[in-house]
Amino acid sequence: MEKLQFKAKGSGLELYTINIKRKDSGQITITCNCMASFKGLHCKHRIKILSGDYSLQPNTKATKEKAKTLESWLVxxxxxxxxxxxxxxxxxxxxxxxxxxxxxxxxxxxxxxx
Ligand SMILES: [Zn+2]
Missing domain, CATH: 1.20.5 (Single alpha-helices involved in coiled-coils or other helix-helix interfaces)
Structure with a gap:
């Protein structure tokens, strides 16, 4: 199993943690520690990361690598x-x-x- 972690913010000030896991089968699961996600509901934080909004990640080579990895998983x-x-x-x-x-x-x- 491989893992990636990102940060995301909604309309408020709170910063949430997005954990993405990919099983050997290729199945991808994504969790966010916001209340909506906790209740099993749609959450915009996960959508932000999945749609390529990495604006809250540090502007580093590691972030670019993580983004590339996630994009390759999604294909x-x-x-x-x-x-x-x-x-x-x-x-x-x-x-x-x-x-x-x-x-x-x-x-x-x-x-x-x-
Ligand atoms: Zn969320």
Whole structure:
């Protein structure tokens, strides 16, 4: 089993630790020590690291090596496929949310004769 560790921050000030393990079978598991992850819920800290946001890691050669290793683990993995699909859904959701917000504003304008 191989292991990697990263730090990530959400909207607050707290710094979280992301632990990534890869089994010999290629299975990758990722944990974060935030409350959402602890409860088995989606957490943005893990997504940040998986999407290549290493901004909170020290700017060293070791960090670059770790990032490279993680990226190589993700190639053709079940995790990467699931992550890519998540991003497609997230993008569709944001696009629909914008359209809904605009339609509400347009509707109000018409209702109020503006
Ligand atoms: Zn987290």
């Amino acid at each position: 053709n993995s079940e995790l990467k496929k699931s992550l890519d699909y998540y991003f497609v859904c997230e993008e569709s959701f944001q696009s629909l949310k914008s359209a809904l917000d605009k339609s509400k504003k347009d509707l109000i304008k018409i209702m109020e004769g503006k």
